[in-house]
Amino acid sequence: MLFVDGGVCAPKGFLASGIGCGIRKAGKKDLALIVSQKRCAAAGVYTKNLVKGAPIIVTQEHIKNGYARAVIVNSGNANTCNDNGIDIAEGMCELVEKFTGVSSSDVVVGSTGVIGQKLSLEPISCGMPALVMGLGKNSEDAATAIMTTDTVKKEVAVKFELGGKTVKMGAIAKGSGMIHPDMATMLVFVTTDAAINPEMLQKALEFSIQDSFNMISVDRDTSTNDTMVVLANGMAENQEIISEGKDFDAFKAALYELSLDLSRRIAKDGEGATKLLECVVTGAKSAEDARKIAKSVICSPLLKCAMFGSDANWGRVLCAIGYAGADVDVTKVAVGFKSEAGEIRVCENGGGIEFSEEKAKEVLSCGDIIINATLGDGNATATAFGCDLTYDYVKINGDYRS
Amino acid sequence: MLFVDGGVCAPKGFLASGIGCGIRKAGKKDLALIVSQKRCAAAGVYTKNLVKGAPIIVTQEHIKNGYARAVIVNSGNANTCNDNGIDIAEGMCELVEKFTGVSSSDVVVGSTGVIGQKLSLEPISCGMPALVMGLGKNSEDAATAIMTTDTVKKEVAVKFELGGKTVKMGAIAKGSGMIHPDMATMLVFVTTDAAINPEMLQKALEFSIQDSFNMISVDRDTSTNDTMVVLANGMAENQEIISEGKDFDAFKAALYELSLDLSRRIAKDGEGATKLLECVVTGAKSAEDARKIAKSVICSPLLKCAMFGSDANWGRVLCAIGYAGADVDVTKVAVGFKSEAGEIRVCENGGGIEFSEEKAKEVLSCGDIIINATLGDGNATATAFGCDLTYDYVKINGDYRS
Numbered sequence: 001m002l003f004v005d006g007g008v009c010a011p012k013g014f015l016a017s018g019i020g021c022g023i024r025k026a027g028k029k030d031l032a033l034i035v036s037q038k039r040c041a042a043a044g045v046y047t048k049n050l051v052k053g054a055p056i057i058v059t060q061e062h063i064k065n066g067y068a069r070a071v072i073v074n075s076g077n078a079n080t081c082n083d084n085g086i087d088i089a090e091g092m093c094e095l096v097e098k099f100t101g102v103s104s105s106d107v108v109v110g111s112t113g114v115i116g117q118k119l120s121l122e123p124i125s126c127g128m129p130a131l132v133m134g135l136g137k138n139s140e141d142a143a144t145a146i147m148t149t150d151t152v153k154k155e156v157a158v159k160f161e162l163g164g165k166t167v168k169m170g171a172i173a174k175g176s177g178m179i180h181p182d183m184a185t186m187l188v189f190v191t192t193d194a195a196i197n198p199e200m201l202q203k204a205l206e207f208s209i210q211d212s213f214n215m216i217s218v219d220r221d222t223s224t225n226d227t228m229v230v231l232a233n234g235m236a237e238n239q240e241i242i243s244e245g246k247d248f249d250a251f252k253a254a255l256y257e258l259s260l261d262l263s264r265r266i267a268k269d270g271e272g273a274t275k276l277l278e279c280v281v282t283g284a285k286s287a288e289d290a291r292k293i294a295k296s297v298i299c300s301p302l303l304k305c306a307m308f309g310s311d312a313n314w315g316r317v318l319c320a321i322g323y324a325g326a327d328v329d330v331t332k333v334a335v336g337f338k339s340e341a342g343e344i345r346v347c348e349n350g351g352g353i354e355f356s357e358e359k360a361k362e363v364l365s366c367g368d369i370i371i372n373a374t375l376g377d378g379n380a381t382a383t384a385f386g387c388d389l390t391y392d393y394v395k396i397n398g399d400y401r402s
Numbered sequence: 403m404l405f406v407d408g409g410v411c412a413p414k415g416f417l418a419s420g421i422g423c424g425i426r427k428a429g430k431k432d433l434a435l436i437v438s439q440k441r442c443a444a445a446g447v448y449t450k451n452l453v454k455g456a457p458i459i460v461t462q463e464h465i466k467n468g469y470a471r472a473v474i475v476n477s478g479n480a481n482t483c484n485d486n487g488i489d490i491a492e493g494m495c496e497l498v499e500k501f502t503g504v505s506s507s508d509v510v511v512g513s514t515g516v517i518g519q520k521l522s523l524e525p526i527s528c529g530m531p532a533l534v535m536g537l538g539k540n541s542e543d544a545a546t547a548i549m550t551t552d553t554v555k556k557e558v559a560v561k562f563e564l565g566g567k568t569v570k571m572g573a574i575a576k577g578s579g580m581i582h583p584d585m586a587t588m589l590v591f592v593t594t595d596a597a598i599n600p601e602m603l604q605k606a607l608e609f610s611i612q613d614s615f616n617m618i619s620v621d622r623d624t625s626t627n628d629t630m631v632v633l634a635n636g637m638a639e640n641q642e643i644i645s646e647g648k649d650f651d652a653f654k655a656a657l658y659e660l661s662l663d664l665s666r667r668i669a670k671d672g673e674g675a676t677k678l679l680e681c682v683v684t685g686a687k688s689a690e691d692a693r694k695i696a697k698s699v700i701c702s703p704l705l706k707c708a709m710f711g712s713d714a715n716w717g718r719v720l721c722a723i724g725y726a727g728a729d730v731d732v733t734k735v736a737v738g739f740k741s742e743a744g745e746i747r748v749c750e751n752g753g754g755i756e757f758s759e760e761k762a763k764e765v766l767s768c769g770d771i772i773i774n775a776t777l778g779d780g781n782a783t784a785t786a787f788g789c790d791l792t793y794d795y796v797k798i799n800g801d802y803r804s
Binding site for chain 2: 116301313322347
């Protein structure tokens with residue numbers, strides 16, 4: 001498997017576009033479109049929050065037959081908790097039909113931004129001609145148009161072999177605040193020219209998120225609009241994947257690698273973040289215990305602040321392990337920190353050991369920090385992705401709406 | 403029931419003292435002692451964190467017979483995750499015996515501060531003469547000596563009648579960061595001259611924390627050292643409470659009111675906090691659902707930031723209700739904000755309503771904010787206590803150890 005350029009337009013037959021239509025201020029891009037030349041097998045996973053954005057309800061309805069062909073997404077307004085939300089989301093799909101000919105029931109729709117402010121179709125309608133005219137190998141524009149407080153756009157593509165055919169898979173994603181996915185992350189749209197039926201596509205999707213998007217947390221707030229949709233148009237002409245086997249494994253592995261890459265990028269671009277934190281738990285009794293512990297550590301506001309301050313306050317790691325709700329013998333825990341500046345052990349058998357504070361400061365002053373927690377209780381492992389908690393997180397969220 | 407002065411020294415027969423012995427820097431008070439003239443019925447609740455401070459293990463052992471007479475507490479070091487922790491905690495109790503004659507097995511011990519740094523008995527031993535000489539009606543000194551990042555000391559006392567006798571109850575508490583109690587809060591020591599046996603005292607304690615300390619969250623980090631201990635020395639000469647009934651109800655009510663008062667103060671003095679947040683949930687299907695929702699709202703970092711910025715971003719309230727894990731119909735939820743500047747409704751039937759942003763800003767610019775969430779699903783209610791998330795929280799915790 002190789003990483004390649006092109007984002008969602010890397011696979012054959014996918015075009016994308018992104019424009020500013022006036023939902024966000026100051027001419028920022030806020031409307032994205034992805035269209036496939038051929039109808040695609042489609043699979044999706046969504047937030048488990050009981051408050052669900054209207055676009056999710058419409059998308060679920062549209063892809064329940066297993067097929068879709070286009071994706072339209074706006075940023076700047078979540079179209080959530082509005083009594084006309086469904087009509088607006090349906091209206092966005094109808095605009096796609098009107099301007100591209102893709103049946104509105106084959107359109108996936110997404111919205112991200114402020115909750116509870118009515119979204120008007122007018123700017124979207126006015127923007128449609130430019131949006132459609134912009135269709136091309138423009139994954140970057142689409143990736144930019146779905147950003148809110150993100151500071152970097154997130155797109156990725158890979159290529160790999162399926163039964164002698166070269167297959168590509170690309171994705172764009174956004175997510176910065178309100179990130180604690182439970183089923184999927186904020187917004188992730190994946191395209192592939194692989195031939196795979198909807199059932200196997202859904203299966204691959206559910207597998208791939210478990211140790212990637214579902215292991216990110218920026219702030220423990222599970223969004224109302226988390227959506228991840230994969231579209232597979234079959235134009236790579238591999239033999240269609242309709243069951244388990246070597247091809248399915250290869251496809252699943254590619255989707256997982258791509259998800260993992262995006263997960264790291266989303267965590268690193270958490271609101272206000274200066275550092276990517278990865279908590280690697282080894283030696284857990286079960287995968288479930290390992291996941292609980294890794295996520296608990298990555299979620300601790302106190303640890304997140306300590307990492308911001310490059311302070312090797314490992315007691316906060318122990319504390320977060322202790323309240324994770326996992327089955328663990330805390331007297332056997334060892335903790336270390338690692339970065340490109342080196343590695344340092346700070347705790348063994350649940351207690352402190354002598355270490356150089358100077359060296360620790362050096363290790364923790366890097367941008368990507370790995371927190372190793374070795375439990376000595378078994379063989380299960382898990383990794384969770386998060387970021388530090390900074391002044392800027394408070395600044396960004398103290399006055400988000402204005 | 404009346405609030406009175408005197409803290410833990412308000413009830414008959416309790417003396418307290420607080421000094422600086424050098425565990426904390428710059429001559430800050432860091433060692434507290436409370437002694438009763440008579441042996442007391444004793445009850446305690448402790449953190450559910452699997453990582454438990456050594457003082458908790460020693461305290462549990464000392465009061466398992468239901469009796470105690472003194473409390474010694476240091477701040478500046480949590481005596482947790484150290485291999486000699488138990489010896490040090492026992493050593494602190496033995497110092498109390500040596501200098502006061504109270505049997506070491508009747509001593510409750512507490513420590514709060516950094517986790518995983520060895521605590522030396524030496525400064526405590528050197529400080530004992532001054533600590534004992536300072537014993538008097540000095541609840542304030544003891545309250546000051548148990549503070550860490552707290553900015554205000556927390557003490558309270560009440561008086562009430564039990565069978566014609568006037569009974570007093572006092573408490574000191576500390577807690578600012580790592581506050582998300584599960585069984586008790588950071589450190590709370592309650593004294594009373596009521597006569598009550600250990601079983602009924604434990605029962606009253608467990609009742610009183612449920613809707614007070616267990617409903618606070620500053621940062622969702624459940625401490626390793628949470629402890630609440632009540633000592634009742636019987637010197638008010640009421641008929642000893644040995645069963646349910648009118649007297650027990652009156653005692654329980656007093657302990658609950660006192661706990662509630664301290665809970666508000668702990669939440670308001672959360673690390674870096676500028677505002678006390680109370681989420682009042684009404685109309686829930688069950689008390690359990692109400693508690694889950696109130697706590698979920700109070701814990702949302704996004705909402706906490708919005709409250710810091712006086713931003714009426716009610717979508718974040720809905721979002722937190724949606725992921726609370728409670729049984730709730732989100733299409734019936736109404737939300738309002740209230741403070742001394744007035745009250746404003748911002749959401750009905752799960753959706754936004756027109757409101758004056760100016761008025762909302764005014765309401766949210768006060769120091770004590772009530773977030774009303776009306777569910778319309780039943781009759782259960784709950785209130786949770788929290789605080790805003792500010793730059794100072796990050797500052798305090800970015801470099802706590804230095």
